[in-house]
Each structure stands twice: as C-alpha cells, then as structure tokens.
Amino acid sequence: MELEVDQAKLNFETHGNPKNSPLVLWHGAGCTLRMWDNVIPGLVGKFHVVTFDIRGAGKSLNFDDSEDVFSFEKYSEDLNHLLRHLKIGKFNLWSMAWGTRAALAYSSLHSDKILSAVFSDASIASADVEAQRKGLKKAMARQESMGIKKFELPKGWNVHINKKNADLSLTAAAKFNLDQAVSSISYPFLVMTGDHDPNLTSSKDIVNRSASGNLKILDDVGHGSVLQRPDLVLENFLSWHNLESLHTFCSYPESSNEFSARPKESLPVQWLPQLQHQTQSALLD
Numbered sequence: 001m002e003l004e005v006d007q008a009k010l011n012f013e014t015h016g017n018p019k020n021s022p023l024v025l026w027h028g029a030g031c032t033l034r035m036w037d038n039v040i041p042g043l044v045g046k047f048h049v050v051t052f053d054i055r056g057a058g059k060s061l062n063f064d065d066s067e068d069v070f071s072f073e074k075y076s077e078d079l080n081h082l083l084r085h086l087k088i089g090k091f092n093l094w095s096m097a098w099g100t101r102a103a104l105a106y107s108s109l110h111s112d113k114i115l116s117a118v119f120s121d122a123s124i125a126s127a128d129v130e131a132q133r134k135g136l137k138k139a140m141a142r143q144e145s146m147g148i149k150k151f152e153l154p155k156g157w158n159v160h161i162n163k164k165n166a167d168l169s170l171t172a173a174a175k176f177n178l179d180q181a182v183s184s185i186s187y188p189f190l191v192m193t194g195d196h197d198p199n200l201t202s203s204k205d206i207v208n209r210s211a212s213g214n215l216k217i218l219d220d221v222g223h224g225s226v227l228q229r230p231d232l233v234l235e236n237f238l239s240w241h242n243l244e245s246l247h248t249f250c251s252y253p254e255s256s257n258e259f260s261a262r263p264k265e266s267l268p269v270q271w272l273p274q275l276q277h278q279t280q281s282a283l284l285d
Helices: 072-085 098-111 131-144 163-175 178-181 199-208 230-243 269-276
Strands: 002-005 009-014 023-028 045-052 092-094 114-120 189-194 213-217
Touching: 002 072, 009 072, 023 098, 045 072, 072 098, 072 131, 072 163, 092 098, 098 114, 098 163, 098 178, 114 230, 189 199, 189 230, 199 213
Parallel strands: 023 045, 023 092, 092 114, 114 189, 189 213
Antiparallel strands: 002 009, 009 045
C-alpha cells in the first residue's frame, strides 16, 4: 500500500486484526520493510502490525531534492501521517540496529505515543563494521556447530528503487542528538542484542541510563539478529510482552535466559558476503 505525504510516497503494509494492540516495526540501515517477513507470522495473532519503508528506502519515494528531508524529524512526521491514516494513536514499537536510532529519535519527539519498545541490536555509538563482521563469523560458526537452523533471507529485504536516496536516508543519524533521546525514555523497553554483536556495549549503556529498561543478551548471535535468528528474537519479544504489562515496569532476575533490568558483564551463510562487500556505513548499523 502507498500513502502520499509531504513530497514523498510511503510504502507500508498492515497485518493482523486492527482491533489488536498496534505494533510498528522500524527497519534497519540498508533494509526495507521486508526484513520483518520471518517474524510477522508470529506477531499477527497478538498485534496489529504496521511495517513501512522510510522515505527514500525500499519502495518509498522521495520527491524533494533537498537533503534536509533526510532527517529523523521528517521521518517522524511521515510516520505520524501514516498513523493518522490508519487511525492509530498510541502504539508498541520494535526496531533493529539503525532503526533503533530512528525509533529513539521518534520517541523523544513523541513520547506520548509509545506504549512500549523493543530495540534489537541497539547502539547510539559509532558503528564498528569490522567488529560486526568478525562477531558475525564467530556467531555463524557457533550456530553451525550447534546445528541451528539457517533461515532464508526474506525476498527484497535490501532492494531499493532508488539506491542514492536509500543511502542518503541513512545520513539522518548524524543530525540528531541521540544521547538526549536516550535520557528522555520514560516508557518500558527491552534492549535485545547478541553476545557476538559489538553493539552490545552501547546496548548496555542505553539500559543503564534508564530506569525503565531491560536487557536481553542473545547467546551465539551476531549483528542483524532479526534476519539471522527470527525464531529467537520472536520468542524473546513475545516472552517480554507476556511477562510485563505494557503500562508497568518490572525487573527480572539476572540470567542468560531471563530478562535483566541491569546488564551483566545464526546467520544464513548467504548473508555474510553481502555484509563483507558493504563499503559504506555498517549495514543495518
């Protein structure tokens, strides 16, 4: 489906019963709404799921020649247009990697709209591409040795109509004060990051700086967790929502298999070459 907004046309999809609690999924850098295809079937029974491509990415078009439109403020306006179109007020949020940067910016601008959030592979620090690659290789080797199923990548997860605009869309992160965004979090949230993902350091910091956050460290998982282990991230996403009311905050005992209110100190083989050949900022971020 498409929605015309200010000098742009947003590509979006909805899944599930509109009477269920709304859940917005925000894609990562270099990705499209298709990146969520392997987890959506497990979500539609409990949520009204909304996915979208930010302007310039995927099938969303940008008609404004100014690079100023590639900003988290503009993406937030676009999302609000979409929410009004769908008659959605408050909603739950799930984002991955770079998408968490965008989601944090949105929530700092419109915190009254967020019921809860799950931030996968979260980081507001500079991306370390080489460390992501090394961690990914280690995670893949571990998963292979354990006989963990390799998941096929969703078709079109990284296909963009306009590659130039898709690249420009990522410049928004450098224009926004994400430190301030983290400090403003007031809603319950879960940060869920793999133990082989260098973003884990920043993930821990995000949780430490808030009174309403939980941390889940995913064993034997590298960067890009939603793509490589959709089964594991979905299980933990649903468990967190079952254990915690969307309107209250609880903490859980520290354990590798349980959610922690304070941090403790498998990817398909065919995805790795695509990551290794990424020449710009970190894929997914």
